[in-house]
Amino acid sequence: MRTQDVVKSHSQLLQKEMISRNYDRITGGEAKVSSTFVPGNLNELLMCFDIANNLPEINAIQNAMRKKSGEMITNAERSGHSEDVCTYVKADIGMMEKGNIAPNGKPFPNPDMLLLSYTGCFTSLKWFELLREQYQCPTVMLHVPYAADGKPTKNMRDYIVKQLKEDVIPLMEQVSGIKFDIDRLREYLRKSARAEDDLVWMLEQSKRKPSPIDCYFGGVYYMGPIFTAFRGTDEAIDYYQMLRGEIEQRIKLGLCAQTPEGDMPEEKYRLVVEGPPNWTSFREFWKMFYEMGAVVVASTYTKVGGVYDYDDFRHDPDHPLATLADYCLGVYTNRNLPTRVDMLARNVKEYEADGLLINSIKSCNSFSAGQLVMMREVEKLTGKPGAFIETDLVDPRYFSAANVKNRLESYFQMIDQKRRAGGSALAS
Amino acid sequence: MSKKSVKEIVSFCQEIFEDISFIRAREWKDAHPGRKVIGYMPVYVPREIIHAAGMLPLGILGGGADMEVIHGDAYYQSYICRIPRSTIELAITGRLDFVDGMMFPSICDVIRNMSGIWQLLFKDKFVRYFDTPQNFEDQVGGAFYVQELHELKAGLEKLGDCTISDADINNSIVVYNENRAWVNKVYDYRAATPWNAPAAEVYLLMRAGMVLPVEEHTRLMQDYLAAADREERPMRDNCRVTLIGTFCEQPPLNLIKSLEMAGCYIVDDDSMLVTRWLLKDVPSDGDPLENLSQAFLHHSAETAAKYEPNLEEKGNYMLESIRKRGADGVIFAAPSFCDPALLDQPMMVKRLKDAGIPYITMQYAENSGQMQPIREQAGTFADSIKLWSAS
Ligand code: SF4
Numbered sequence: 111m112r113t114q115d116v117v118k119s120h121s122q123l124l125q126k127e128m129i130s131r132n133y134d135r136i137t138g139g140e141a142k143v144s145s146t147f148v149p150g151n152l153n154e155l156l157m158c159f160d161i162a163n164n165l166p167e168i169n170a171i172q173n174a175m176r177k178k179s180g181e182m183i184t185n186a187e188r189s190g191h192s193e194d195v196c197t198y199v200k201a202d203i204g205m206m207e208k209g210n211i212a213p214n215g216k217p218f219p220n221p222d223m224l225l226l227s228y229t230g231c232f233t234s235l236k237w238f239e240l241l242r243e244q245y246q247c248p249t250v251m252l253h254v255p256y257a258a259d260g261k262p263t264k265n266m267r268d269y270i271v272k273q274l275k276e277d278v279i280p281l282m283e284q285v286s287g288i289k290f291d292i293d294r295l296r297e298y299l300r301k302s303a304r305a306e307d308d309l310v311w312m313l314e315q316s317k318r319k320p321s322p323i324d325c326y327f328g329g330v331y332y333m334g335p336i337f338t339a340f341r342g343t344d345e346a347i348d349y350y351q352m353l354r355g356e357i358e359q360r361i362k363l364g365l366c367a368q369t370p371e372g373d374m375p376e377e378k379y380r381l382v383v384e385g386p387p388n389w390t391s392f393r394e395f396w397k398m399f400y401e402m403g404a405v406v407v408a409s410t411y412t413k414v415g416g417v418y419d420y421d422d423f424r425h426d427p428d429h430p431l432a433t434l435a436d437y438c439l440g441v442y443t444n445r446n447l448p449t450r451v452d453m454l455a456r457n458v459k460e461y462e463a464d465g466l467l468i469n470s471i472k473s474c475n476s477f478s479a480g481q482l483v484m485m486r487e488v489e490k491l492t493g494k495p496g497a498f499i500e501t502d503l504v505d506p507r508y509f510s511a512a513n514v515k516n517r518l519e520s521y522f523q524m525i526d527q528k529r530r531a532g533g534s535a536l537a538s
Numbered sequence: 539m540s541k542k543s544v545k546e547i548v549s550f551c552q553e554i555f556e557d558i559s560f561i562r563a564r565e566w567k568d569a570h571p572g573r574k575v576i577g578y579m580p581v582y583v584p585r586e587i588i589h590a591a592g593m594l595p596l597g598i599l600g601g602g603a604d605m606e607v608i609h610g611d612a613y614y615q616s617y618i619c620r621i622p623r624s625t626i627e628l629a630i631t632g633r634l635d636f637v638d639g640m641m642f643p644s645i646c647d648v649i650r651n652m653s654g655i656w657q658l659l660f661k662d663k664f665v666r667y668f669d670t671p672q673n674f675e676d677q678v679g680g681a682f683y684v685q686e687l688h689e690l691k692a693g694l695e696k697l698g699d700c701t702i703s704d705a706d707i708n709n710s711i712v713v714y715n716e717n718r719a720w721v722n723k724v725y726d727y728r729a730a731t732p733w734n735a736p737a738a739e740v741y742l743l744m745r746a747g748m749v750l751p752v753e754e755h756t757r758l759m760q761d762y763l764a765a766a767d768r769e770e771r772p773m774r775d776n777c778r779v780t781l782i783g784t785f786c787e788q789p790p791l792n793l794i795k796s797l798e799m800a801g802c803y804i805v806d807d808d809s810m811l812v813t814r815w816l817l818k819d820v821p822s823d824g825d826p827l828e829n830l831s832q833a834f835l836h837h838s839a840e841t842a843a844k845y846e847p848n849l850e851e852k853g854n855y856m857l858e859s860i861r862k863r864g865a866d867g868v869i870f871a872a873p874s875f876c877d878p879a880l881l882d883q884p885m886m887v888k889r890l891k892d893a894g895i896p897y898i899t900m901q902y903a904e905n906s907g908q909m910q911p912i913r914e915q916a917g918t919f920a921d922s923i924k925l926w927s928a929s
């Protein structure tokens with residue numbers, strides 16, 4: 111492997127610059143600010159009111175990657191929060207206690223509104239109730255029903271559209287003083303769809319052998335603009351075009367996936383990964399994979415904000431509110447377990463992966479509850495072995511490097527054995 | 539009215555409670571060919587519609603303190619609460635084989651995802667994830683909910699190969715109104731004379747209501763109240779507490795007993811809220827699904843799993859229950875790893891602090907065995923309340 115300090119492509123630099131630009135906007139004091147969640151976030155709608163989009167999960171991730179989240183979590187626990195609950199929530203609450211400082215060093219302003227987009231996770235409801243206690247600002251709930259039978263129903267879609275019309279949009283108008291303009295929304299949605307086309311193209315390139323990208327560790331960077339404050343903007347279109355160009359170049363050169371230490375010299379294992387990554391030791395975690403020649407060719411975490419490749423969803427400017435509803439309904443964790451299993455099994459087959467690895471997150475019942483069953487189902491459907499590791503999102507106490515490494519090593523050995531045997535023995 | 543003693547009634551309930559094969563529900567099913575049983579989990583399902591279909595709603599609240607969970611750990615990680623693993627244990631060991639369908643209410647991601655596990659593992663069963671609205675406006679959340687109720691009704695009709703008429707549902711609404719009225723009478727009676735209706739007895743009485751046909755449960759409560767009134771039990775110098783957090787995974791019966799033994803009369807709780815979720819009688823004429831929806835939207839209990847749109851209202855339901863039942867303090871007892879209960883708790887604690895109401899917090903699992911620390915904690919709490927009220 112060519113070893114350099116940290117290798118970053120142009121698109122990565124641009125992505126970083128975009129995220130910090132959003133922080134500058136949030137902390138700049140000029141724009142109204144709404145806090146909301148990544149899954150099914152309504153960025154295009156917020157843009158119609160010039161409201162800046164502040165995502166507490168992203169803040170928690172930023173703090174984790176800067177090794178600050180551990181202290182924030184213990185502070186929140188000291189102030190009465192249980193050890194047992196989602197650590198994103200505690201990192202966020204602990205951040206407030208430390209002055210609510212954004213990654214750009216400036217204090218976050220109190221949000222002007224809380225958009226409780228209740229999509230694919232119950233904990234988000236409690237989280238924003240807790241924030242409402244603190245900020246006492248207007249709060250609006252967008253209840254996205256769970257697509258329990260695999261497909262959203264008309265009733266679900268109608269319910270979301272009504273909430274948008276009756277509650278969400280009126281509050282945004284009130285907070286921003288700007289009247290809702292549906293044509294403005296259509297325009298943003300059109301731009302979203304353009305970026306989404308390139309995004310899906312990107313996701314599918316890891317079907318190639320070798321895969322030119324890593325769709326989990328690398329993927330979280332690639333997803334940044336679309337899942338945060340940039341979907342619907344020209345910048346997102348430019349970003350995904352730039353990314354596409356870079357990947358085309360990599361394909362032409364026959365390069366393996368890019369890592370922080372350069373391009374992987376060889377691709378030995380191809381994995382599909384279910385579950386979010388660990389953020390407190392993100393680099394170390396990633397390294398365990400690329401050092402062993404493992405690339406992630408598909409992951410569900412890159413669908414956490416919205417799913418584009420499984421059933422070809424694109425934002426549809428001709429049905430602006432209904433398309434927002436469909437987007438929210440289709441978020442990965444809002445889909446029932448049989449659909450999640452089908453998605454994973456299809457990924458294993460179509461991306462010719464060696465198997466499914468589940469990174470089960472202690473914090474997150476939404477992802478984690480049921481994963482052991484999912485793993486067995488995917489094994490049955492694909493004949494490929496699965497493996498299970500356990501970490502946490504932003505709580506450093508729950509990342510045991512030695513355990514994770516051991517599990518990965520035995521998993522790769524199992525894959526090797528299976529290859530040698532040419533059979534289809536399943537993981538125990 | 540029967541002349542059964544409290545002891546007889548309680549031991550009957552205890553037997554139902556301990557029977558994790560659900561023999562009574564099996565007998566009910568076997569009594570007539572074609573009968574169906576629908577299991578449901580906490581926190582709320584409209585049992586009226588199941589009843590109207592001629593089916594038995596069966597509350598499934600996990601495996602309890604004594605069931606050995608052998609397979610469940612292969613289904614759930616150690617950091618997930620216990621109720622799903624013991625419930626799956628019940629299912630894969632055949633104890634739920636007679637249950638024709640399962641309903642999973644929208645209470646948290648664990649129970650939500652459990653609906654998917656059922657879809658994957660028990661493909662021949664009727665599975666319904668039951669989504670209740672978090673928007674309480676008639677034309678928004680109400681319209682959504684009415685349609686969900688229609689879909690539930692249609693699903694049950696298909697399962698039972700029957701039609702459920704409005705009159706059927708209205709009849710069931712009457713039956714459940716009556717049941718709820720007696721549940722409330724039991725709760726009122728306990729709050730008025732907690733020494734005569736110990737929490738463990740009331741708990742067992744309500745647990746029986748998870749299994750028995752509703753009419754039988756109503757009679758049982760009538761019998762219990764009559765029997766309890768015939769007995770004079772000594773009043774102890776206990777403090778009065780509201781128990782909060784037990785709305786899903788159940789505390790071991792020993793925990794409830796321990797709290798009282800330690801000096802805390804439980805005068806209200808949030809166990810088995812399905813029995814008293816709706817706070818007023820549901821009208822039994824007109825469109826029954828509309829009426830059930832209105833009751834849900836505007837007259838239903840509060841719990842951690844339900845959004846409170848109005849910040850000022852948050853916690854008022856709890857404060858009102860404390861006032862109404864004359865509680866001196868609150869015991870928050872939450873299942874370990876329960877996001878809804880544990881994340882709601884700090885908000886409730888704040889309300890209590892503001893109102894100067896004492897509280898303690900503890901965690902449990904349905905199979906927690908060690909009660910000594912709980913007894914000590916509750917004993918100290920009771921003493922401090924008594925001291926506080928004496929000063
Ligand atoms: S429980 Fe999971 S989905 Fe929900 S807020 Fe926490 S990490 Fe996000």
Ligand code: SF4
Pocket residue numbers: 619620621622645646647648649786787873875876877878879
């Ligand atoms: S105990 Fe809590 S976390 Fe567990 S299933 Fe019940 S509500 Fe969900």
